[in-house]
Amino acid sequence: MTTNWTLARRAEKMNPSVIREILKVTEKPGIISLAGGLPSPKTFPVADFAGACAAVLAQDGPGALQYAASEGYGPLRQAIADFLPWDVDAEQVLITTGSQQALDLVAKILIDENSRVLVETPTYLGALQAFTPMEPAVVSVASDDEGVLIDDFKAKAGTGAGKARFLYVLPNFQNPTGRTMSEARRAALVQAAAELGVPLLEDNPYGDLWFDNPPPLPLTARNPEGCIYMGSFSKVLAPGLRLGFVVAPKAIFPKLLQAKQAADLHTPGFNQRMVAEVMKGGFLDRHVPTIRALYKQQCEAMLAALAKEMQGLSVQWNRPDGGMFLWLRLPEGVSAIDLLPQAVERNVAFVPGAAFYATEADPRTLRLSFVTSTVEQIATGIAALADAIRNAKKG
Amino acid sequence: MTTNWTLARRAEKMNPSVIREILKVTEKPGIISLAGGLPSPKTFPVADFAGACAAVLAQDGPGALQYAASEGYGPLRQAIADFLPWDVDAEQVLITTGSQQALDLVAKILIDENSRVLVETPTYLGALQAFTPMEPAVVSVASDDEGVLIDDFKAKAGTGAGKARFLYVLPNFQNPTGRTMSEARRAALVQAAAELGVPLLEDNPYGDLWFDNPPPLPLTARNPEGCIYMGSFSKVLAPGLRLGFVVAPKAIFPKLLQAKQAADLHTPGFNQRMVAEVMKGGFLDRHVPTIRALYKQQCEAMLAALAKEMQGLSVQWNRPDGGMFLWLRLPEGVSAIDLLPQAVERNVAFVPGAAFYATEADPRTLRLSFVTSTVEQIATGIAALADAIRNAKKG
Numbered sequence: 001m002t003t004n005w006t007l008a009r010r011a012e013k014m015n016p017s018v019i020r021e022i023l024k025v026t027e028k029p030g031i032i033s034l035a036g037g038l039p040s041p042k043t044f045p046v047a048d049f050a051g052a053c054a055a056v057l058a059q060d061g062p063g064a065l066q067y068a069a070s071e072g073y074g075p076l077r078q079a080i081a082d083f084l085p086w087d088v089d090a091e092q093v094l095i096t097t098g099s100q101q102a103l104d105l106v107a108k109i110l111i112d113e114n115s116r117v118l119v120e121t122p123t124y125l126g127a128l129q130a131f132t133p134m135e136p137a138v139v140s141v142a143s144d145d146e147g148v149l150i151d152d153f154k155a156k157a158g159t160g161a162g163k164a165r166f167l168y169v170l171p172n173f174q175n176p177t178g179r180t181m182s183e184a185r186r187a188a189l190v191q192a193a194a195e196l197g198v199p200l201l202e203d204n205p206y207g208d209l210w211f212d213n214p215p216p217l218p219l220t221a222r223n224p225e226g227c228i229y230m231g232s233f234s235k236v237l238a239p240g241l242r243l244g245f246v247v248a249p250k251a252i253f254p255k256l257l258q259a260k261q262a263a264d265l266h267t268p269g270f271n272q273r274m275v276a277e278v279m280k281g282g283f284l285d286r287h288v289p290t291i292r293a294l295y296k297q298q299c300e301a302m303l304a305a306l307a308k309e310m311q312g313l314s315v316q317w318n319r320p321d322g323g324m325f326l327w328l329r330l331p332e333g334v335s336a337i338d339l340l341p342q343a344v345e346r347n348v349a350f351v352p353g354a355a356f357y358a359t360e361a362d363p364r365t366l367r368l369s370f371v372t373s374t375v376e377q378i379a380t381g382i383a384a385l386a387d388a389i390r391n392a393k394k395g
Numbered sequence: 396m397t398t399n400w401t402l403a404r405r406a407e408k409m410n411p412s413v414i415r416e417i418l419k420v421t422e423k424p425g426i427i428s429l430a431g432g433l434p435s436p437k438t439f440p441v442a443d444f445a446g447a448c449a450a451v452l453a454q455d456g457p458g459a460l461q462y463a464a465s466e467g468y469g470p471l472r473q474a475i476a477d478f479l480p481w482d483v484d485a486e487q488v489l490i491t492t493g494s495q496q497a498l499d500l501v502a503k504i505l506i507d508e509n510s511r512v513l514v515e516t517p518t519y520l521g522a523l524q525a526f527t528p529m530e531p532a533v534v535s536v537a538s539d540d541e542g543v544l545i546d547d548f549k550a551k552a553g554t555g556a557g558k559a560r561f562l563y564v565l566p567n568f569q570n571p572t573g574r575t576m577s578e579a580r581r582a583a584l585v586q587a588a589a590e591l592g593v594p595l596l597e598d599n600p601y602g603d604l605w606f607d608n609p610p611p612l613p614l615t616a617r618n619p620e621g622c623i624y625m626g627s628f629s630k631v632l633a634p635g636l637r638l639g640f641v642v643a644p645k646a647i648f649p650k651l652l653q654a655k656q657a658a659d660l661h662t663p664g665f666n667q668r669m670v671a672e673v674m675k676g677g678f679l680d681r682h683v684p685t686i687r688a689l690y691k692q693q694c695e696a697m698l699a700a701l702a703k704e705m706q707g708l709s710v711q712w713n714r715p716d717g718g719m720f721l722w723l724r725l726p727e728g729v730s731a732i733d734l735l736p737q738a739v740e741r742n743v744a745f746v747p748g749a750a751f752y753a754t755e756a757d758p759r760t761l762r763l764s765f766v767t768s769t770v771e772q773i774a775t776g777i778a779a780l781a782d783a784i785r786n787a788k789k790g
Binding site: 100 | 437
């Protein structure tokens with residue numbers, strides 16, 4: 001009596017998340033993790049959540065604990081529409097179970113087997129994982145410090161049945177590079193996408209985490225009918241509630257909603273009401289600046305440590321204007337994947353850049369997070385990383 | 396400047412949930428809804444949840460609000476393994492965002508385009524909605540009051556590349572019919588499935604809601620390596636937390652976990668800890684009997700009202716041993732879909748049975764829920780339904 005588990009073809013293509021496997025390794029005590037994208041727990045407004053839980057259950061406990069509409073909780077949809085910096089109709093806001101689910105739902109409704117899908121170089125690993133089960137042909141668009149190159153986007157947009165279903169972009173403090181798309185590049189990209197008739201999928205989990213100046217207006221604000229916008233409460237409130245959202249044009253909202261119904265009926269109503277309660281009275285306007293100040297300080301600590309420790313090692317890195325990550329390029333001949341065990345031996349971890357390329361990877365790149373560790377840990381961790389690089393250069 | 400939204404083929408096949416569209420209609424004030432499957436809000440342990448929220452945030456607020464493992468919260472996985480009536484390793488338990496998500500994940504890893512998938516006649520609508528995006532060929536297996544007929548299962552199992560990827564069954568107080576699979580049928584089904592090498596997908600959201608005696612042992616307990624088991628906290632605690640789980644054999648657990656990571660990273664950790672906290676000290680053993688007593692009373696009220704009001708109308712119905720639903724068959728020539736507007740006119744709603752058939756529907760069937768309405772509402776609603784049927788028979 002043995003059972004034949006015949007897997008779907010897409011399951012054969014699924015691989016464990018490199019990031020999550022690395023997170024497991026780095027959970028061993030004593031490791032300074034510059035790898036994971038875990039927001040600093042110092043930024044979680046625990047007391048405000050405790051008050052919100054009590055209020056939600058006292059005001060309408062049975063309502064908060066019952067099945068609810070797939071679209072999401074009305075007052076939260078409205079609060080999101082009001083918070084966004086362009087004219088958004090709350091009817092176009094769909095609440096998702098984290099913004100990872102938004103990627104899954106968009107993939108389901110827009111990707112057929114072999115559909116052409118465009119991404120930045122490099123791009124967010126979680127997006128690739130969400131798209132892969134729908135078996136697209138993923139094409140990397142060449143990118144520089146300001147995001148995708150318009151000429152390469154035009155060259156790779158495809159035509160007819162081979163036209164790209166969408167271009168996925170993360171314009172603000174990108175994961176993994178930390179780079180931000182300039183105002184000029186945004187204007188040109190929206191123009192080119194509209195001319196080509198290629199939809200843009202805009203992911204913006206980090207946009208509120210700017211250090212000195214807010215980033216330019218989202219792409220979606222410039223052509224709402226040609227873009228899907230994704231946002232998240234994971235970085236401005238807390239990731240453990242799994243609350244994200246999509247703003248989708250009327251042309252596709254109903255299909256996205258049907259995919260949502262089939263995926264999990266609705267996002268937990270209790271969590272939606274908690275966040276709507278916490279957001280009352282302009283809470284985010286007071287809370288988010290404290291996150292910005294903390295992350296800016298930690299980013300500056302990392303930049304200072306890099307300047308000090310990497311002297312003479314031919315290492316390059318960028319200076320992010322916000323977010324959680326920076327991007328580092330190792331000297332010629334040093335591979336980030338080979339370097340990782342040597343770094344872990346020295347009690348510091350990072351994510352090799354190779355994880356973030358849809359096609360050909362640059363093996364010399366790696367991602368560093370400056371938000372999970374303290375200023376002291378960052379200094380120690382970067383020194384250890386420099387030591388590992390020095391050692392690798394010798395070898 | 397117009398954007399071409401080219402939908403995936405699967406999105407073209409998606410249709411709005413009939414149940415959810417009906418729920419919208421029945422939300423108008425004054426309607427007695429015997430339609431939706433909403434648990435009675437009287438059964439939600441609001442005060443216990445309030446205590447659990449406060450405890451979880453006080454004990455480890457930052458931990459509860461951080462990103463977490465895709466598998467789920469360890470103590471909750473263990474509590475589920477301990478609660479189930481066979482020897483379950485907590486390592487084989489995957490926490491899902493409601494058991495609807497479990498259906499979505501299983502569909503992703505086991506269904507290719509045109510894969511043969513077997514279901515009961517009738518079957519749970521939400522399962523059909525979760526399977527459809529993966530484009531299976533769904534085949535209905537003939538069923539009687541005890542569940543699927545073994546001979547028809549054997550006849551429809553398929554062979555070679557056409558062998559069924561799984562048979563989906565809901566053995567306890569089935570949605571929509573309320574029927575329960577007998578001990579003899581369970582034994583025969585597990586035997587036949589193992590001989591054929593066809594996996595069983597066992598859905599058990601209602602199993603704890605028995606009236607007088609617990610249902611026979613789950614199918615999965617009889618052959619754990621040949622079955623996937625799905626459970627839910629929606630009916631024994633509250634649906635608004637969206638907490639379900641899967642028990643999966645080692646052969647497929649890693650793929651299910653990868654699908655889970657790609658779908659929403661993990662189920663809200665805060666909710667998982669809340670439920671683990673509420674479950675401490677045998678809470679369910681005290682709480683669930685109160686739900687059983689309430690639903691038994693409401694079911695008996697519905698059976699009494701049917702016996703009284705349907706006299707002489709040639710209407711048939713069953714007597715469930717638990718759960719939330721019963722199944723009714725209208726007299727010859729009366730269609731449930733045609734009857735619905737006439738019922739709504741009389742301020743009572745139900746779900747036409749046609750929604751629950753994967754292939755050919757019996758148009759005379761309909762589903763009644765006895766859990767959402769009070770005993771008084773049930774009496775009034777059944778009288779109104781009888782009036783609508785009497786009227787339809789005349790027409």
